[in-house]
Amino acid sequence: MASLNVGNLGEYLREQRRNAQLSLRQLADAAGVSNPYLSQIERGLRKPSADILQQLAKALRISAETLYVQAGILDERSPEAAGTRSVILADPSLSERQKQVLLQIYESFRKENGLDADETGTEGAADGSGADGSDADHPQASN
Structure with a gap:
């Protein structure tokens, strides 16, 4: 079975909701989702779409990217x-x-x-050349 971070996401959402001192119903209303659906997400029974995560993040006033990482949609970055x-x-x-x-x-x-x-999956331009082969340090070539 593929490992989904749905349980971790649910726990994280519950913790953020409690930190924001919101009830389940208040967060569901603010995010525009149903109370039962939000409950299922928090219990790890449902994996919400990126759009729903964005709505939840906005309602919680947290970064949507953080929720995307928790849900396994994005990899954690530097x-x-x-x-x-x-x-x-x-x-x-x-x-x-x-x-x-x-x-x-x-x-x-x-x-x-x-x-x-x-x-x-692409190689970077560590030599200072731009993606189009131009010299990034000297964008204007002499004519």
């Missing part, structure tokens, strides 16, 4: 990258769409610079 992602995701002045776009740009820069190469 602390500095996780910190940057957490800051972006926690910024209340950004819309969810803006946060996702920023994260995509951030990831593309990390890949271009050869970071997270083992996660992407």
Whole structure:
């Protein structure tokens, strides 16, 4: 049987809900899910979708990425990258769409610079050349 982190996710959600001093019903209402469904998630009987996890994270005011890691959707990343992602995701002045776009740009820069190469399956540009073969340190070539 494949190992799903559903039980760990449920325990983690319950702990976050209690830390936020919310009842099961209050969190279900805030996240827009049914009370029985949230109960099943907390007991490890259901594995929610990424959308539901995002709704729960928003209601709990925590990083959706943290829930994705707990659910086994994302692999845990380096602390500095996780910190940057957490800051972006926690910024209340950004819309969810803006946060996702920023994260995509951030990831593309990390890949271009050869970071997270083992996660992407691509080799990084450690020699300073850009993805298009141009010299990243000297973006404007003389004509």
